[in-house]
Amino acid sequence: SGGSPTGAPAGTPNGTPTDRIVATHELRVCSTGDYRPLTYRDASGTWSGIDVDMARDLATRLGARMTMVPTTWSTLLDDVTAGRCDLAVGGVSVTADRAARATFTVPYLQDGKTPIVRCADLGRFSTLAQIDRPGVRVVVNPGGTNERFVRARLTAATIVPYPDNNTIHDTVADGRTDLMITDAIEARWQAAARPDVLCAEHPDSPFDRSQKAYLIPPGDPAFVDTVNRWLTGALTDGTWARAAKPWLG
Numbered sequence: 001s002g003g004s005p006t007g008a009p010a011g012t013p014n015g016t017p018t019d020r021i022v023a024t025h026e027l028r029v030c031s032t033g034d035y036r037p038l039t040y041r042d043a044s045g046t047w048s049g050i051d052v053d054m055a056r057d058l059a060t061r062l063g064a065r066m067t068m069v070p071t072t073w074s075t076l077l078d079d080v081t082a083g084r085c086d087l088a089v090g091g092v093s094v095t096a097d098r099a100a101r102a103t104f105t106v107p108y109l110q111d112g113k114t115p116i117v118r119c120a121d122l123g124r125f126s127t128l129a130q131i132d133r134p135g136v137r138v139v140v141n142p143g144g145t146n147e148r149f150v151r152a153r154l155t156a157a158t159i160v161p162y163p164d165n166n167t168i169h170d171t172v173a174d175g176r177t178d179l180m181i182t183d184a185i186e187a188r189w190q191a192a193a194r195p196d197v198l199c200a201e202h203p204d205s206p207f208d209r210s211q212k213a214y215l216i217p218p219g220d221p222a223f224v225d226t227v228n229r230w231l232t233g234a235l236t237d238g239t240w241a242r243a244a245k246p247w248l249g
């Protein structure tokens with residue numbers, strides 16, 4: 001099943017998730033591995049994170065094994081639309097450009113952008129007016145909504161691109177940069193990981209609001225339904241809470 005009238009695979013150049021999962025019993029999960037507490041790939045290549053555990057639970061429910069497919073924030077959408085994975089997880093924000101080319105599940109988290117600063121600087125970089133001044137160095141990981149936010153909202157501050165989102169917070173901690181603007185769940189986690197050094201500025205009242213969801217290749221509404229049913233259940237039956245506990249306490 002799943003073939004288009006021309007015989008070419010439906011959905012993406014690599015067929016649909018449903019067809020692939022039925023044929024291979026494998027769930028291929030794209031993730032960047034650089035966004036704790038949601039997705040993390042350590043130096044030895046071991047994956048962890050709330051969304052990684054969630055994807056593993058989905059795979060189990062599908063009778064499939066999970067294979068992680070490393071991606072980056074700049075290439076995630078192309079990897080999904082090309083069908084290089086069946087699902088992308090790990091803090092993916094619902095955006096119009098992504099929704100135009102692929103399909104989001106129901107959202108599982110509300111979030112928003114907030115500064116992460118040296119605790120010694122708490123209160124200095126709280127508002128965008130305080131941040132958007134000459135000489136203020138704002139570090140940003142490329143390719144995602146963090147970059148989009150700072151490039152849209154800051155004109156006077158110096159935007160410092162930094163490629164490795166697993167070590168980017170070190171640049172704030174040791175003074176190479178002044179702050180990062182990122183999702184509150186990340187700001188809170190990084191601040192908790194380095195108490196008295198890194199502080200989340202106002203994570204309960206972020207600059208904007210966004211929703212996190214999982215992203216599915218286009219053209220497989222049956223798979224979207226399956227994942228939505230699983231996700232809706234997982235949010236209420238304790239599956240999400242169990243995945244979150246080791247990270248969020």
Ligand SMILES: O=C(O)C(=O)C[C@]1(C(=O)O)C=C[C@@H](O)C=C1
Nearest residue numbers: 035091092093144145146182183
């Ligand atoms: O692109 C998105 O949707 C994200 O929310 C991912 C994003 C980003 O905005 O760059 C968010 C926080 C992490 O620091 C890494 C990536």
